[in-house]
Amino acid sequence: MTDHRASATSGQSAGLSFTKGHGTGNDFVLTLDPDASAPDDAAFVAALCDRHRGIGADGYIRAVRSSALPEGRALLQTAPEAEWFMDYRNADGSVSEMCGNGVRVFAHFLLSSAVADLPEGGELAIATRAGVKRVTRSHDGYAVDMGPWEFIHPDAAVARGMDSLVEIGGLDVDRPALSISMGNPHTVVALAESAELQRTELHRAPTVQPVPPEGTNVELVVPADPLVGDDGVGRLSMRVHERGVGETQSCGTGACAAAAATRFWAGQGAPTRWQVAVPGGVVGVEFVDGPDGREHVLLSGPAALVAEGVLLPSD
Numbered sequence: 001m002t003d004h005r006a007s008a009t010s011g012q013s014a015g016l017s018f019t020k021g022h023g024t025g026n027d028f029v030l031t032l033d034p035d036a037s038a039p040d041d042a043a044f045v046a047a048l049c050d051r052h053r054g055i056g057a058d059g060y061i062r063a064v065r066s067s068a069l070p071e072g073r074a075l076l077q078t079a080p081e082a083e084w085f086m087d088y089r090n091a092d093g094s095v096s097e098m099c100g101n102g103v104r105v106f107a108h109f110l111l112s113s114a115v116a117d118l119p120e121g122g123e124l125a126i127a128t129r130a131g132v133k134r135v136t137r138s139h140d141g142y143a144v145d146m147g148p149w150e151f152i153h154p155d156a157a158v159a160r161g162m163d164s165l166v167e168i169g170g171l172d173v174d175r176p177a178l179s180i181s182m183g184n185p186h187t188v189v190a191l192a193e194s195a196e197l198q199r200t201e202l203h204r205a206p207t208v209q210p211v212p213p214e215g216t217n218v219e220l221v222v223p224a225d226p227l228v229g230d231d232g233v234g235r236l237s238m239r240v241h242e243r244g245v246g247e248t249q250s251c252g253t254g255a256c257a258a259a260a261a262t263r264f265w266a267g268q269g270a271p272t273r274w275q276v277a278v279p280g281g282v283v284g285v286e287f288v289d290g291p292d293g294r295e296h297v298l299l300s301g302p303a304a305l306v307a308e309g310v311l312l313p314s315d
């Protein structure tokens with residue numbers, strides 16, 4: 001029988017060099033593509049990220065010179081130092097504005113490919129669809145200034161502390177939720193206890209009503225008890241269903257949104273430093289004063305590169 005599905009290795013993609021990497025188990029296929037000539041169409045990306053017929057990943061990241069893409073050229077006007085653009089796609093081939101774990105892995109990839117430099121105490125500017133992100137070295141790997149967070153439905157959020165209801169597999173009652181933008185959309189649901197988090201079925205997407213205009217990533221969080229440790233750090237456990245992917249081991253922007261929502265719910269005196277435990281590890285989130293006078297979110301965590309390869313022509 002003929003297989004009509006797209007092949008990761010068909011046509012122009014054969015011979016393409018790739019690297020596989022991850023940040024707390026959120027895994028990516030990366031290519032170094034300075035002049036934006038590698039394929040990026042949805043069928044190619046979906047086939048590449050297929051875990052049975054392709055390389056397998058939660059997302060595809062092309063490292064393209066900013067000057068080679070219109071979105072990158074626009075950012076170069078005000079940030080000429082942002083030489084590299086992180087062109088991020090979800091596993092289903094859809095484009096996302098931002099990927100927090102992806103930025104750390106992207107920075108690690110640029111450094112290991114020797115096309116960028118990040119001296120101790122310095123920063124690396126990376127162009128993305130959600131603006132320029134600045135990466136520094138941290139005790140746990142890399143820290144990224146993700147910029148300000150925002151409510152997606154500010155009126156409802158401020159009036160009621162929630163803006164939507166979410167139907168989640170394995171839970172019998174719809175749960176209230178708060179939608180937050182980290183450049184990409186997130187909807188955060190607080191659960192009462194770890195047992196609920198464990199029995200939640202995330203192999204199908206939770207249904208969010210009303211859903212943010214561009215769809216959403218859904219984070220389920222359980223605040224630690226007590227929420228804040230003796231060290232002043234707030235702690236959360238989180239599982240995530242990512243837009244365009246499914247359940248993943250970790251989501252950096254999701255961890256930022258989860259910490260922002262929980263801090264908002266906790267009210268005055270809530271900590272500025274958070275640790276978010278995800279199935280694939282732990283990431284750090286800190287709320288800091290940004291250079292623009294707004295509150296920024298700093299995301300930190302590890303980044304690893306695990307393999308290199310070349311796509312073969314399809315049979």
Ligand SMILES: N[C@@H](CCC[C@H](N)C(=O)O)C(=O)O
Nearest residue numbers: 096099100101184251252253
């Ligand atoms: N895993 C990422 C987020 C990737 C994009 C997301 N699926 C979306 O569509 O917005 C992260 O670490 O932030």
